[in-house]
Amino acid sequence: MIICRTIEEFRAERANLHGEIGFVPTMGALHKGHLSLVQAAWSENAHTVASIFVNPSQFNDPQDLAKYPRQEKRDLVMLETEGVSLVFIPPADLMYPTDFQTSINVEKVSQGLEGAHRPGHFRGVATVVAKLFNIVQPTRAYFGQKDAQQVAVIRQMVSDLNFPIEIKTCPTQREADGLALSSRNANLSAPERRAASILFKALNAAQTAYQAGERHPKILRDTIEIVLGGEKLAHPDYISVADYETLEELEDSLTRPALLSLAVVIGETRLIDNMLVG
Numbered sequence: 001m002i003i004c005r006t007i008e009e010f011r012a013e014r015a016n017l018h019g020e021i022g023f024v025p026t027m028g029a030l031h032k033g034h035l036s037l038v039q040a041a042w043s044e045n046a047h048t049v050a051s052i053f054v055n056p057s058q059f060n061d062p063q064d065l066a067k068y069p070r071q072e073k074r075d076l077v078m079l080e081t082e083g084v085s086l087v088f089i090p091p092a093d094l095m096y097p098t099d100f101q102t103s104i105n106v107e108k109v110s111q112g113l114e115g116a117h118r119p120g121h122f123r124g125v126a127t128v129v130a131k132l133f134n135i136v137q138p139t140r141a142y143f144g145q146k147d148a149q150q151v152a153v154i155r156q157m158v159s160d161l162n163f164p165i166e167i168k169t170c171p172t173q174r175e176a177d178g179l180a181l182s183s184r185n186a187n188l189s190a191p192e193r194r195a196a197s198i199l200f201k202a203l204n205a206a207q208t209a210y211q212a213g214e215r216h217p218k219i220l221r222d223t224i225e226i227v228l229g230g231e232k233l234a235h236p237d238y239i240s241v242a243d244y245e246t247l248e249e250l251e252d253s254l255t256r257p258a259l260l261s262l263a264v265v266i267g268e269t270r271l272i273d274n275m276l277v278g
């Protein structure tokens, strides 16, 4: 596995890779969720390329950036074990030199959910992913359903800006108690970690109600809220039932698939999760 820390170095190594390239962008602190994307990339491409870059421009909260877990050595061992050919780990000042001036704003689909609660987040995500796509030039890029709005934003950007890249969405990987794997889970204390399973339980309760025939978004949101209310360490940021494509919040009875999603603060850690229904 070749590790590149500059764009020039990366481009030189990339030129030696022939055939289809699967790309997995990450912020490191890797877990089985990331590795499932690497495995998907492996199964569909001649080479797998990963990036590790904790992108400052997508953090709206400086404290969140400061305490974001970093474990590069361990990450590199994991990527090598999974058969990754090339890893790109740029320093922040290479990606954002002092005269950096351009950003990408995907208008509508960035507005609700995470976008409404994390100003500038998706501008940072779209901009860094566009830069990485230009540097890596993959055939396919792999993203997790765990960050459903992120995938929607990237798909829109790729379509609007004509990137010749196929976007693949991979299922959310979970712990045994249902908690979605996330690098931020490392910041939870033991009691907080136990409490965190409430996100999955709440989504599951709404999905069960949906399967029993409930179609009213307000009742589905209330179902999630009631379950979360049973865990005093959990403080909901938002609870949403939105159109699965446009991500617009729904008020009328569901006639199309919908995305149930939520953000919950536990201690000082903000966790997100979602489930599709219909």
Ligand code: AMP
Residues within 6 Å of the ligand: 025, 026, 027, 028, 032, 033, 034, 036, 037, 142, 143, 144, 145, 146, 147, 170, 171, 172, 173, 174, 180, 181, 182, 183
């Ligand atoms: P991150 O390092 O958090 O930026 O995540 C890198 C990629 O891994 C993104 O496409 C995420 O959606 C994906 N990812 C993170 N957690 C999971 C998970 N539990 N299951 C599947 N994919 C995930």
